[in-house]
Every structure is written in C-alpha cells, then in structure tokens.
Amino acid sequence: MDETANGLCHIGAMTNCDTFFEEAATLLGPRGITNDTELVEPWLTDWRGRFTGRACAMASPANARELSELVRLCAKHGVPIVPQGGNSGMSGGATPDDSGRAILLSLRRMNAIREVDEESRRVTCEAGVVLQTLHEAVEAKGLRFPLTLGGKGSATVGGLISTNAGGSQVLRHGSMRALVLGLEAALADGRIFSMLTPLKKDNRGFDLKQLLIGSEGTMGIVTAATLKLLPAVAERVVVWAGLPSLRAARELLLHCEDSAGDALEGFEVMPQACLDAVLDHLPDSRSPLTERHAWYALIEVVADTASADTLRDRCETMMASAFENDLLEDAVLSASEAQAEAFWLLRESVAPAERARGPAVQHDISVPVEKMPEFVETTAPMIEAEWPGVEAVAFGHLGDGNVHYHMIAPKVKDALAWQMGPGKDISRRVHDLVTQWGGSISAEHGIGQLKREELVRLGDPVALSMLRAVKQALDPQGLLNPGKLI
Amino acid sequence: MDETANGLCHIGAMTNCDTFFEEAATLLGPRGITNDTELVEPWLTDWRGRFTGRACAMASPANARELSELVRLCAKHGVPIVPQGGNSGMSGGATPDDSGRAILLSLRRMNAIREVDEESRRVTCEAGVVLQTLHEAVEAKGLRFPLTLGGKGSATVGGLISTNAGGSQVLRHGSMRALVLGLEAALADGRIFSMLTPLKKDNRGFDLKQLLIGSEGTMGIVTAATLKLLPAVAERVVVWAGLPSLRAARELLLHCEDSAGDALEGFEVMPQACLDAVLDHLPDSRSPLTERHAWYALIEVVADTASADTLRDRCETMMASAFENDLLEDAVLSASEAQAEAFWLLRESVAPAERARGPAVQHDISVPVEKMPEFVETTAPMIEAEWPGVEAVAFGHLGDGNVHYHMIAPKVKDALAWQMGPGKDISRRVHDLVTQWGGSISAEHGIGQLKREELVRLGDPVALSMLRAVKQALDPQGLLNPGKLI
Numbered sequence: 001m002d003e004t005a006n007g008l009c010h011i012g013a014m015t016n017c018d019t020f021f022e023e024a025a026t027l028l029g030p031r032g033i034t035n036d037t038e039l040v041e042p043w044l045t046d047w048r049g050r051f052t053g054r055a056c057a058m059a060s061p062a063n064a065r066e067l068s069e070l071v072r073l074c075a076k077h078g079v080p081i082v083p084q085g086g087n088s089g090m091s092g093g094a095t096p097d098d099s100g101r102a103i104l105l106s107l108r109r110m111n112a113i114r115e116v117d118e119e120s121r122r123v124t125c126e127a128g129v130v131l132q133t134l135h136e137a138v139e140a141k142g143l144r145f146p147l148t149l150g151g152k153g154s155a156t157v158g159g160l161i162s163t164n165a166g167g168s169q170v171l172r173h174g175s176m177r178a179l180v181l182g183l184e185a186a187l188a189d190g191r192i193f194s195m196l197t198p199l200k201k202d203n204r205g206f207d208l209k210q211l212l213i214g215s216e217g218t219m220g221i222v223t224a225a226t227l228k229l230l231p232a233v234a235e236r237v238v239v240w241a242g243l244p245s246l247r248a249a250r251e252l253l254l255h256c257e258d259s260a261g262d263a264l265e266g267f268e269v270m271p272q273a274c275l276d277a278v279l280d281h282l283p284d285s286r287s288p289l290t291e292r293h294a295w296y297a298l299i300e301v302v303a304d305t306a307s308a309d310t311l312r313d314r315c316e317t318m319m320a321s322a323f324e325n326d327l328l329e330d331a332v333l334s335a336s337e338a339q340a341e342a343f344w345l346l347r348e349s350v351a352p353a354e355r356a357r358g359p360a361v362q363h364d365i366s367v368p369v370e371k372m373p374e375f376v377e378t379t380a381p382m383i384e385a386e387w388p389g390v391e392a393v394a395f396g397h398l399g400d401g402n403v404h405y406h407m408i409a410p411k412v413k414d415a416l417a418w419q420m421g422p423g424k425d426i427s428r429r430v431h432d433l434v435t436q437w438g439g440s441i442s443a444e445h446g447i448g449q450l451k452r453e454e455l456v457r458l459g460d461p462v463a464l465s466m467l468r469a470v471k472q473a474l475d476p477q478g479l480l481n482p483g484k485l486i
Numbered sequence: 487m488d489e490t491a492n493g494l495c496h497i498g499a500m501t502n503c504d505t506f507f508e509e510a511a512t513l514l515g516p517r518g519i520t521n522d523t524e525l526v527e528p529w530l531t532d533w534r535g536r537f538t539g540r541a542c543a544m545a546s547p548a549n550a551r552e553l554s555e556l557v558r559l560c561a562k563h564g565v566p567i568v569p570q571g572g573n574s575g576m577s578g579g580a581t582p583d584d585s586g587r588a589i590l591l592s593l594r595r596m597n598a599i600r601e602v603d604e605e606s607r608r609v610t611c612e613a614g615v616v617l618q619t620l621h622e623a624v625e626a627k628g629l630r631f632p633l634t635l636g637g638k639g640s641a642t643v644g645g646l647i648s649t650n651a652g653g654s655q656v657l658r659h660g661s662m663r664a665l666v667l668g669l670e671a672a673l674a675d676g677r678i679f680s681m682l683t684p685l686k687k688d689n690r691g692f693d694l695k696q697l698l699i700g701s702e703g704t705m706g707i708v709t710a711a712t713l714k715l716l717p718a719v720a721e722r723v724v725v726w727a728g729l730p731s732l733r734a735a736r737e738l739l740l741h742c743e744d745s746a747g748d749a750l751e752g753f754e755v756m757p758q759a760c761l762d763a764v765l766d767h768l769p770d771s772r773s774p775l776t777e778r779h780a781w782y783a784l785i786e787v788v789a790d791t792a793s794a795d796t797l798r799d800r801c802e803t804m805m806a807s808a809f810e811n812d813l814l815e816d817a818v819l820s821a822s823e824a825q826a827e828a829f830w831l832l833r834e835s836v837a838p839a840e841r842a843r844g845p846a847v848q849h850d851i852s853v854p855v856e857k858m859p860e861f862v863e864t865t866a867p868m869i870e871a872e873w874p875g876v877e878a879v880a881f882g883h884l885g886d887g888n889v890h891y892h893m894i895a896p897k898v899k900d901a902l903a904w905q906m907g908p909g910k911d912i913s914r915r916v917h918d919l920v921t922q923w924g925g926s927i928s929a930e931h932g933i934g935q936l937k938r939e940e941l942v943r944l945g946d947p948v949a950l951s952m953l954r955a956v957k958q959a960l961d962p963q964g965l966l967n968p969g970k971l972i
Contacts, residue, residue: 210696473959
C-alpha cells in the first residue's frame with residue numbers, strides 16, 4: 001500500500017513527528033494512540049464519502065486529563081487537532097485535511113455516563129457517549145432526553161454539542177444549545193474549562209459555554225456535559241394530515257401552536273413526491289391517507305403525566321376545528337403507539353429514500369419561520385426553470401423555519417460531474433436566495449469544510465470578523481480543527 | 487459649584503477633550519450631547535446611591551447610526567464609553583469611574599418599538615425601551631413578554647440584555663438570554679453587528695449574540711433586539727402556602743413541577759421574618775394564612791387559552807395531594823385576579839420592606855437548585871454565630887436555585903461604617919461559602935463594579951482568562967465600559 005495515499009503520514013510535514021508520537025504514546029499508552037493504517041483509515045473519510053483526509057495518528061484518550069495533556073503536547077509540537085465523535089457529521093467537520101499533519105482525536109473512548117440525577121432531571125456524561133445509548137440510559141430511569149436525529153446510533157454528545165445539532169423535536173425543546181446545562185472542554189493550550197455544575201442562574205459575565213456550542217471544535221474540545229432531561233412521555237398522539245399547499249401547512253402550524261401550546265412537539269412537512277419516494281423505498285409501507293395531497297404534515301402532540309388523560313380529546317378537538325376552518329384536507333390520528341411509530345418511520349425515511357432516488361445537491365437552510373412557504377413556492381420554480389430537468393424538493397422542520405432543500409439531478413450519465421458542475425452552481429444560487437431572504441445557509445448541519453467558502457462569500461463581514469477575532473484569541477496557533485468553519 | 491466635584495470634566499485627563507466634544511456635537515446635534523452639569527449629574531450616581539462617577543459629557547444618540555458614528559469617534563479619540571439604560575442596575579455597571587474621562591452614553595432616546603409581530607409572536611425594539619412600556623405595548627395586542635422585575639418602570643431592554651436580567655418568571659421562561667431572538671449592537675470600533683432577523687435555527691458558527699448578552703456593555707453596546715412573546719395569560723391561580731422549612735419548600739416545588747409541568751410559572755419563597763417586615767411596611771396588608779409558618783411559598787400556575795378551563799381544578803388537585811403527602815401545612819388559592827395580585831404584592835414588597843428594616847449587606851447568589859435549602863440551613867447559622875447580632879434572611883427564586891441572601895446589621899450607630907467594615911467581611915464569607923458549594927456570587931445582578939474584586943478573587947482562572955481574551959479581541963483599546971466585569 002502506498003504510504004502517501006493511505007491517509008497516514010509517518011514522516012509528514014511535521015519535523016518532529018516521531019518525537020511527538022513517542023511522547024503521546026508514553027502519555028496515552030498503547031490503547032490511547034495508533035498509527036496503524038487499518039485502524040485509522042475508516043475514520044479518515046466522512047460517512048457520506050464526501051471528504052477524505054490524512055492524519056499522523058489517531059489518539060483516543062481515556063479521560064479529560066489525558067486529553068488535556070495530549071492537547072498540551074500538540075500545542076508544544078504545533079500539531080493540529082481534528083476532534084471526532086461518531087463521524088456522522090454532514091459537513092466534513094470531523095475529517096482532517098490531506099496534509100497528514102493533524103492528529104485525529106477520537107472521543108469515542110470517553111463514553112462514561114457519570115450520573116443520571118433523577119430528581120433534578122439531568123445527566124452528566126462524557127463527550128463520547130452515543131446519543132442512542134444516552135436515550136436508553138435515561139429512559140431506564142423514567143426520563144427522556146428530548147433531542148433525536150437520524151444518526152443517533154453513532155452521533156456522540158460531544159459532536160452534537162460542537163455542531164449544535166437539531167433534529168425533529170426542536171420545535172418545543174430547542175437545539176442542543178437549549179439542552180446543555182453545563183460543559184467541560186479542553187482549550188487550545190490544554191487547560192480544562194469546567195462549568196459542569198448546572199447553575200440555573202449565573203451572571204458572572206457572558207455565558208462562556210456558548211462559545212463552544214456550535215463552534216465545531218475550533219474554539220475548544222468538548223470533553224463532558226451536563227444535559228437537561230424531561231419526564232418520560234406519558235402519551236403521544238401523532239397526526240398525519242393532508243394539505244393543499246405548504247402555505248396551508250403554515251396556517252395549520254399556527255392553529256396547532258395556539259391550540260396545543262407547549263404540548264406540540266413536532267411539526268414536519270413533506271410534499272407528495274417525498275412520500276412517493278418513501279413508499280417506493282420502504283417495503284410494506286402505505287400512505288396513511290387514501291387520497292393524494294400536495295403536502296403532508298406530521299404533527300406530534302405529547303403529554304407528560306400531568307395531562308395525559310385529556311391529550312387525545314384535546315387533539316381531536318384541535319384537528320376538528322382545523323378541519324372546520326379549512327386548514328387541512330384530511331387527517332388521521334394515531335390510534336396506537338405502533339401507528340405513531342409508523343407515521344414517524346415515513347418521515348424518517350425521507351432522507352434515505354431521497355438518496356435512493358438518485359444524485360442530488362442538498363441544502364440545509366432556514367429563513368424566518370413565517371417566510372418559509374413563500375420562500376419555497378417562489379424559489380423552487382425559479383431553480384427548476386433555470387436548470388431544466390432539476391426537481392426541487394423541500395421537506396422537514398417547518399415549525400423551525402428549516403427545511404432540507406434538495407435539488408434532484410435530471411437524468412445524467414455522470415452523477416459526480418453533474419454534482420461538481422451544475423450542482424455547485426445550483427447550490428450557490430440557493431445560498432444566494434436564502435441570504436436574500438434573510439436566512440441561513442446552514443440551519444442544522446454546520447459549516448465544516450463543506451460550506452466554508454460559501455460562508456466567506458455570503459456571511460456578514462462583521463459577524464465573520466467577530467468569529468475570527470474570538471478564534472485568534474482562544475486558539476492563537478490555529479491548531480484546533482483547522483480548515484473548518486472559519 | 488466646584489468643577490472637579492460636579493461630575494463633569496471640562497478639561498479632563500483627555501488631551502483633546504474639546505475637539506472630541508465638538509466633533510460629537512456636530513454629529514449628534516444639541517439634543518444628542520450635553521455637558522450641562524444639571525442634566526448629567528442625576529445619571530452619575532446609581533439608583534441605590536452606592537457609586538458616583540464623573541463623565542466628560544452625556545451623549546444621547548437618536549438611533550443606531552448616530553450611536554455607531556459616536557463610538558467610531560470615541561475609538562479615534564480614545565474616549566471610554568459607559569452605556570446606560572434606566573440606571574436601575576444593582577452592581578454599578580452603568581456608573582462611570584471618577585476619572586471624568588468617559589462619556590456617559592444614554593440609550594434612553596432610542597426607545598422605538600419597531601414592530602410587534604402578532605402572528606410570529608415577537609417584538610423588535612430599540613435598546614432604550616422601558617420594560618413596562620414594552621409590557622403594555624404587547625399586552626395591547628393580546629401578547630405578553632414573560633420577564634418582569636421590580637425595576638420595570640425604569641429598566642430598559644438594552645440594560646436587561648446586557649445584564650441577562652432574571653426576575654420572578656425565570657422558572658418557566660428563563661432569563662433574558664432565553665428570550666432574545668435577535669440582536670443588534672455596536673462593536674468597539676463602531677461597526678454594527680446585526681442579527682435582528684430571528685432565525686429559529688442557524689448554525690453558521692457559534693451564536694455570536696451570546697457574547698453580548700450578559701457582558702454588561704464590555705463587548706459591545708446593544709442597540710436593538712428582537713424578543714420572544716407569548717400568548718396572553720388566559721387564567722392564573724396563585725397559591726400562598728405555609729411550610730415548616732425551606733427543605734419542605736423544595737419538596738413542594740418538585741411536587742408542583744411534576745404535577746403542573748409547564749404551567750408552573752413561579753415559585754418564590756420567603757421566611758416568616760420577611761413576611762413580618764412586609765406586613766409592617768405595607769399599609770393595610772395582611773397575611774393570607776391565619777397561622778404563622780416558618781416559611782411561605784408563592785406558587786403561580788398559568789394557563790393560556792388551550793387549558794384555561796381546567797386550570798383551577800388541576801391546581802386544587804395538585805395542592806390537595808401536596809397536603810395529603812405532608813408537603814405543606816396550609817395553603818390558599820387565589821379566588822380572583824385581585825387576590826392573585828395581592829399575593830404577588832407581598833412578594834414584591836420584600837425588597838423595599840427589607841430596606842426599611844435597616845442597614846444590611848445583600849447578596850444575590852445561586853447554588854445548584856437542589857442544594858439551596860441545605861445551603862441556607864447550613865450557612866445562615868454559621869454567619870449568625872460568627873457575627874453576633876446579624877440576622878441572615880433568604881428569599882426569592884427557589885425554583886431557580888437563586889435567593890437574595892441579606893445579612894441584616896445588628897443595632898449599630900454608624901450603618902455605613904458597619905457596611906464598610908464587618909459588612910464587607912460578611913460578604914466575603916458568603917461568597918466563599920457560595921463558591922465552596924459550587925454556586926455563583928452573582929445569579930442575577932451581574933458583576934458591574936460592585937463584585938469585580940470578588941470575581942477576580944473567586945472566579946475560575948480558566949474562565950476569567952477566556953473572558954479577558956475575548957474582551958481583548960473585541961475591544962483592544964479597552965474603551966467599552968472600562969472597570970466593569972473584567
């Protein structure tokens with residue numbers, strides 16, 4: 001195997017590579033660091049296969065103390081650090097560049113759930129804990145962690161915090177930022193910033209942990225967190241509604257917000273084309289409604305113990321009045337938990353079903369919540385007219401003003417050539433439009449390396465200069481996840 | 487009048503004072519800047535009379551553009567800037583030092599409510615809007631802004647954001663940080679950072695507006711904000727409960743959280759001594775319960791339209807089961823809105839009633855929510871034993887782990903001498919204890935100049951160095967509110 005192509009740099013650009021590796025190996029022990037190609041290589045490409053990099057080694061410290069010492073060593077030797085959790089990011093934020101200078105810092109060994117505090121409803125765990133493991137651990141205590149997403153089987157707490165992950169429950173509970181009560185992180189010089197103690201109120205200056213949440217490992221490396229938990233759901237009703245338009249979905253959303261208040265936990269939308277793709281893709285699936293509709297909304301209403309007894313009645317009343325007010329064409333309420341899960345399965349299958357349809361360029365965008373229907377209705381025909389044969393598909397989190405906006409390629413022979421050519425032009429066009437509408441080119445997935453140029457091109461210069469100034473202040477050597485975000 | 491004692495510096499330490507004033511006057515016009523002693527002097531002392539400073543002039547720009555130009559001018563001439571809203575802060579954060587070099591920057595003229603968006607439930611307003619004005623403006627549209635505090639008649643939106651203000655509704659709705667959807671601010675070089683567009687999701691790097699919220703004008707000057715609104719309250723029930731101990735109050739809080747869920751909006755506590763002081767202080771007031779109890783809890787449960795019909799029933803059930811489980815000694819539910827207001831008046835009168843009792847040193851502290859009863863029960867007797875004659879009184883926001891912890895002076899002849907001598911020692915002792923218990927020496931009121939030395943003495947060195955690094959990055963000349971916070 002060609003040494004320069006296998007992703008590992010044994011001689012590298014770094015002059016003192018061997019010294020660094022020896023010192024790191026002494027610090028971390030044989031389980032804590034490796035430059036074995038077979039072990040490292042799987043982690044040098046992001047899960048979607050978009051980015052591949054190289055690394056001088058992969059370190060897997062056992063705890064924050066070891067990690068802190070390692071970062072100190074990296075600072076001393078000038079070794080860049082690329083932190084990585086489950087490697088399930090969408091923007092290449094955890095993939096090193098191809099210089100081979102960086103060390104890949106895996107957080108996966110740091111996977112202890114330190115404490116589930118049932119009374120205070122919070123959990124303290126290390127950065128490498130996988131989301132699904134976290135869900136199961138707190139569910140066993142009658143609690144829940146109200147953030148979930150497709151990659152829950154691999155995404156880690158540290159990655160979710162570093163990217164301020166969202167998902168389908170953001171409508172009520174917010175993104176990761178809203179659920180982080182305390183944080184511990186290693187700074188660029190190896191010092192540990194420790195704010196795990198969850199104080200509900202603390203006004204000793206601005207909230208420093210906010211610098212780390214969503215900064216993609218560029219300001220510090222999250223090592224542990226204290227997260228907010230909620231009582232387990234006592235009952236939920238999932239409604240599947242058929243609608244004439246995305247605009248109608250927005251009207252229905254407002255109705256449900258008024259009617260269900262805090263009990264409204266999810267409001268997801270998809271057009272008929274998405275549902276068709278899902279039904280093609282999922283064996284034995286069927287549409288919940290007999291008629292076809294232009295758009296569908298999945299609405300989740302949830303009750304904790306306090307209000308479970310009246311939930312279904314309230315839901316029925318809510319949907320009946322929506323129907324009377326012409327806010328939907330048809331709707332069905334889940335009659336059982338199995339049916340609720342079946343409705344959600346349709347929603348969760350949209351992304352894989354869309355991938356199965358063929359090549360596309362994908363965008364993860366937001367605009368002010370109330371503008372989303374008009375944005376999609378205006379821009380989809382524009383894109384489709386400018387690039388004949390392209391199909392614009394929007395689906396997702398209408399309640400958050402955030403949709404995944406996929407542009408499906410026309411029938412082409414060379415998918416990659418299309419993606420790299422017209423696909424790139426389309427993405428720039430979409431990002432231009434989003435920016436004109438006051439939106440964000442990355443609502444959920446972060447910037448990583450995927451959207452870095454677009455952020456520079458379209459970002460507010462004042463905001464960018466603030467980001468850069470803070471980065472320079474906290475990481476003057478520029479060793480933390482270089483080439484990502486800023 | 488002695489020119490050096492009147493708070494204004496006409497010749498000052500600044501070599502080019504006259505040039506600066508002339509340029510600023512040209513920029514802002516006669517309404518926008520003054521060095522008239524009579525006009526400026528009232529704003530050079532904080533409302534509690536703890537701090538008095540001097541200023542070279544008071545500027546009152548009419549809008550963000552003027553403010554931006556003024557800040558640019560200050561940067562050019564090296565003139566420090568002390569931003570001020572309603573001058574109702576608790577920590578001297580809006581009072582200049584006594585060098586007379588700084589300009590006092592009043593935001594009070596920038597008081598436009600730009601837009602109340604009823605459908606999207608948010609308001610965009612300038613920094614100088616007074617909280618009570620904001621309340622009234624949104625109530626007129628059937629909405630509410632769910633943050634309130636004693637100083638609402640003078641506190642401004644900009645000041646509330648800069649200090650991340652709390653109040654009595656934090657339990658459910660969070661501090662100011664949780665209610666700021668968008669922000670506009672002038673940076674140290676005069677550039678305007680503009681993130682007023684409220685995107686519910688935006689992952690283009692970390693959330694920059696968090697640098698400004700709670701930073702007391704040291705990182706930038708808030709000029710406008712977009713704030714979250716809620717539907718007006720359809721019905722509320724306020725419960726006044728008598729309890730044997732603070733520990734019992736914590737148990738009752740947990741019961742109410744379980745039982746009422748998101749409907750629980752407030753949970754405030756006070757000991758019998760506080761209630762006695764209030765009843766002495768408030769004409770025609772009476773205790774809601776016939777018997778005396780060691781502690782009282784005021785519990786507010788609120789319904790929007792969705793659940794108003796069942797609110798009272800739920801509340802009665804909740805309190806009945808609390809009584810059956812020995813979680814309280816007695817309780818009364820408000821039978822009318824007038825009675826609800828009467829209960830709240832008792833709570834809101836604690837601070838003035840305590841002030842009327844005589845000299846004291848006050849502390850605004852938090853510890854992890856579940857530790858508060860033990861903290862007070864442990865430390866109050868310690869302080870009272872170490873300083874005989876001192877009475878320790880804790881009251882406030884138990885649900886947030888935050889109490890105002892007042893140490894009432896023994897009978898002394900010279901109150902000021904006591905406050906500056908033993909009072910200071912007591913404060914240091916309280917802050918030491920809070921720090922040992924993992925708490926914050928400033929839960930709500932900020933650091934300002936009042937607690938700056940204590941923050942340096944007790945703050946986490948890593949956190950302090952992060953604060954300083956960010957400050958240096960964003961305000962390299964150190965002109966924004968010097969001598970405050972850091």
